Structure formats: C-alpha cells, structure tokens
Amino acid sequence: MAHVVTAFLRNRGRILLTRRSDAVGTYSGKWAGVSGYVEGDPNDAEDDARRELEEEVGVTEATLANTAQPMHITDGEREWTVHAFMFDVNHRDIAPNEELAAVEWVHAPVICERDTVPELWPTYRRVAPTLETVQTDDAHGSAWVSLRALEVLRDAASDAESWEVLVSFGRSLRDARPSMAAVTNRVNRVLADAAGDTEALCQRAAAEIDAAAEADDVASAEAAQLLRTEGYDHVATLSRSGTVRAALEDAGPSVLVAESRPGLEGVTVAESLAKKGLETTLTTDAALPGLVADGAVDAVLVGADAVLSSGDVVNKVGSYPVALAAARADVPVFAVCARDKIRGDDTVVGEEGGALYDGDLPITVSNPLFELVPSDLADGVVTEEGRLDSDGVERVAAEHAELARWDESTSSGADAGGDG
Incomplete structure (x- = not known):
C-alpha cells in the first residue's frame, strides 16, 4: 500500500486547491491539495509534505497547524495510506510547477463541488479546525481564534443534516470562548443573517471570514x-x-x-x-x-x-x-x-490559566x-x-447587541412549535 501526503495550505481562512496536470501519473485533471509520495519513513511524513510544498508551489515557510492519524483509502484496485497536514502561511504568493494545471484559493466547502482525488473532503475534515480547537487554543489572539470559529461553522453547515442541529452547534461555538467578543459577534452575525437556511449559512460564514480578515x-x-x-x-x-x-x-x-x-x-x-x-x-x-x-x-x-x-x-x-x-x-x-x-x-468574562501550585496545602489559586x-x-x-x-464604541455595541437577538427568536420559535 503506497503512502502519500496531502498538505492543505491555509491563509486568511481559505485553503489552496490544486488541479493535477497531465505530467502526473495518477488522477490528472483532478483537484487536490498539495500531494506526493512518502519517500522515507512514514513516521516522518511531515518532511515529505514540506518537500512537496517547496517543489510544487514554491512554499518554504509554513507553520504546521494540524495533522491526523493516517487515513486508508481504497479506489478500485488502488490502495493509499494518506498522511494529511494543515499548514498556515502568511501570504498567497505561490509558484506552481509542471505537475499543476491550475491553483485556486477557495473556501474549503468548494471541495464538495469539484472533481477531486478520492476522499478529499474527509481528508480535509481530519485536519480542519474543530469546536475543540476554538475552546482550547491558548497560543493565539482572539482575531485568529474567531477566524477558526467561522471556519468551523462554515464547514459544519456544509455537512449539516438539519437547521436545528446546526443551530445547537452554533450556540456551542458562539459560547466556546465567552471572553473573546470577536468569536461571539462573528458567529452571531452569521447565524442571524442565515435565517434558517443551512446553505445560506455556509455562504454567509465564508463571506464573514473574508470580511473579518480584511477588517x-x-x-x-x-x-x-x-x-x-x-x-x-x-x-x-x-x-x-x-x-x-x-x-x-x-x-x-x-x-x-x-x-x-x-x-x-x-x-x-x-x-x-x-x-x-x-x-x-x-x-x-x-x-x-x-x-x-x-x-x-x-x-x-x-x-x-x-x-x-x-x-x-x-x-x-x-x-x-x-x-x-x-x-x-x-x-x-x-x-x-x-x-x-x-x-x-x-x-x-474571565478565563483561568494553568495551575500555579500543585502542593498539598490548602492554597487557593487565582491565575x-x-x-x-x-x-x-x-x-x-x-x-x-x-x-x-x-460614542463610537456605544454605537457599535448597540449593533452587536441587536445581532445577539437571533437566538431569542429561534428559541421562541422552538418553544412555539413544542406547544403545538
């Protein structure tokens, strides 16, 4: 079974998709991430991913954001073990080589609309941000975390089975970092504007990501x-x-x-x-x-x-x-x-850091x-x-207070339905 890497590059909430050219041996014309064979120890597949980034798109500086356990894929007579990675880059300047016929920075759900290599969406989802990413990140500021929250909401809308499930998940996401107003306000705006339409929510979340990065x-x-x-x-x-x-x-x-x-x-x-x-x-x-x-x-x-x-x-x-x-x-x-x-x-709303004292004495810790x-x-x-x-701060605060009222109308509608 061949081991391969698939690396997703992310910048400002969008990822890079590449269309494979006739110069490659498999899946020519299909859309993919940046991919290639693992040439050494599969346990060191990140080295192969970084090599492919340099060779295929000319990227030498990228920050590893996430990786996942290898994924086994069967496509007819072909079997692959895919090592997936998510990398952050601070620009979108790339230099495609002859193995790529086209490249495009897109919002991730576009994967579902393209003719891709096998299982590209599940591969992406394994390294995409999650609710836990938003809840536990203690290395980045709230602007960064809010973009991840919007990505999570956008991707969830692409997979959502119903509006009710998506709303419940949206509340959890909105409340994941109560001290970070950008997370709350941006999730509230998307849910308020979508007005019960999951497809509209996916599109609105994508637009909000672009607007947030620009802001x-x-x-x-x-x-x-x-x-x-x-x-x-x-x-x-x-x-x-x-x-x-x-x-x-x-x-x-x-x-x-x-x-x-x-x-x-x-x-x-x-x-x-x-x-x-x-x-x-x-x-x-x-x-x-x-x-x-x-x-x-x-x-x-x-x-x-x-x-x-x-x-x-x-x-x-x-x-x-x-x-x-x-x-x-x-x-x-x-x-x-x-x-x-x-x-x-x-x-x-406060958040506590790690413990300052791990001894046995009855000492209260405030961190x-x-x-x-x-x-x-x-x-x-x-x-x-x-x-x-x-006055300007008060004006913006009033706008954000109004956004939060989407949840009141949703809850009222659910209550009315239950009484019927």
Whole structure:
C-alpha cells in the first residue's frame, strides 16, 4: 500500500486547491491539495509534505497547524495510506510547477463541488479546525481564534443534516470562548443573517471570514497611520495581537515588548519584529510598567480580547499595570482591534490559566488570563473605522447587541412549535 501526503495550505481562512496536470501519473485533471509520495519513513511524513510544498508551489515557510492519524483509502484496485497536514502561511504568493494545471484559493466547502482525488473532503475534515480547537487554543489572539470559529461553522453547515442541529452547534461555538467578543459577534452575525437556511449559512460564514480578515488588516493600517501622524517613534506592547504586530511592522518604530508569561508569546512577537528590521527590545512582564513610567516609550499599543460598551478594554493580564504606569508618565495608551471585538454589553468574562501550585496545602489559586483596563486609562480604540471615541464604541455595541437577538427568536420559535 503506497503512502502519500496531502498538505492543505491555509491563509486568511481559505485553503489552496490544486488541479493535477497531465505530467502526473495518477488522477490528472483532478483537484487536490498539495500531494506526493512518502519517500522515507512514514513516521516522518511531515518532511515529505514540506518537500512537496517547496517543489510544487514554491512554499518554504509554513507553520504546521494540524495533522491526523493516517487515513486508508481504497479506489478500485488502488490502495493509499494518506498522511494529511494543515499548514498556515502568511501570504498567497505561490509558484506552481509542471505537475499543476491550475491553483485556486477557495473556501474549503468548494471541495464538495469539484472533481477531486478520492476522499478529499474527509481528508480535509481530519485536519480542519474543530469546536475543540476554538475552546482550547491558548497560543493565539482572539482575531485568529474567531477566524477558526467561522471556519468551523462554515464547514459544519456544509455537512449539516438539519437547521436545528446546526443551530445547537452554533450556540456551542458562539459560547466556546465567552471572553473573546470577536468569536461571539462573528458567529452571531452569521447565524442571524442565515435565517434558517443551512446553505445560506455556509455562504454567509465564508463571506464573514473574508470580511473579518480584511477588517483586521484595515485596523492595523489605521493604527500604523496614527503612530506615524503623531510621531510615536518608541512604542511598548505586550501579548500577541496579530493586528498590533502588523501595525508596528507597517509604522516601523522601535518597540519594547513584554515576554508575556506563561506562554511567552511576546518572544515570538519580538522575533517577528526583529526579522522585519525593527529595533526591538524584549523585557519581562514585571519590568515593563517601570520602563514605561521611566519614559522608555512615547506610546503603548495593545490588542483587545474585548472592548465593553463602556469603553473599558479587556486584554491579557499585565495590561492594567502598564496602563497605570503610562498614565503616570503621560504616555497615551491605544487599543487596536477590529470593531467586532466590541461587546454588546458590559459583561466581563474571565478565563483561568494553568495551575500555579500543585502542593498539598490548602492554597487557593487565582491565575486569570485577562484583566480590565478602565476607559479613563485608554486614549482610544483604533478599529477599521479609525479611532473610536466613547460614542463610537456605544454605537457599535448597540449593533452587536441587536445581532445577539437571533437566538431569542429561534428559541421562541422552538418553544412555539413544542406547544403545538
């Protein structure tokens, strides 16, 4: 039985499909991922997947997002053991070789509409994000997690047996990360707009993925413009916000980055900025407030897991002391995020990190992941609409509160049906 790899490349919620040319020995003209034979030990099939990415589409830098147990496929007299992988890439620039007749970045359910190699959709589903992905991810910011949530909803709609089942699953997905407003608002928008139609929901989720990715890009561009216009040449940040990182890379100031314990995601931010040529200093979480208070920077830029309707910002623990230090030094603090991170209410939902103590003594552990930065310590929320004041935040919050009402009408309809 031949061992093969199928690698899916993902960027901004879309995956790369390739159509095999007449130069290949099997399945010419069929759509597939990036695929090829395992030439070495099947236990090291990731090496083969990366080789195929380089040879077929010219991709040398890709982050492994997921893999799965090998899948056995029988197609007539052919038998295959498929090793599937999902890789994230930060651009869509590819260089197809002669083995590919066409390439296209698509939303994954398009697989079901194409003439593909055997079992391509089940192969994709084995490495696609899941509800558990959304629930348990502690390595990425809420913008990233919200895109994964939308992908999960889109793919579920493609497979859904009924609207009722899909709605129940949608509620679980919406509530998977209650501290992350972008997950809640974006799932709510899709379910509200679909209005009971599973096919419409799949299409609406796909459109929302594209819109969400664009919103983050525009928000980062707005923040970069703010830094340039105001002449902020020395900026502090913490945690890992892709939107903040993109803004800093665009504006190009010197950056002071906190390490962000316990995940140390600040280290990866510092590495990314340094690779872009920015003057970068990495410090400890505990040291950052003192450095800000001593005048090491002229602005603080943070992301946001949520912005309350009051204008208060919910972000990773460590944000509040930095904001206090900035206020003491008269240094402005800006939160940068897509408008979908503005909650429709003032509910603060906490999440706990890992245990700090595993001894036998009766010690209560408090290890919150997020904390509140009051609105009087924040000098503005920068979104794709530009810098929002308190009235702007309230307006967006009211829109998001309205979106959440889809569930009220759905529940009322279900109750009415049950009474009949």
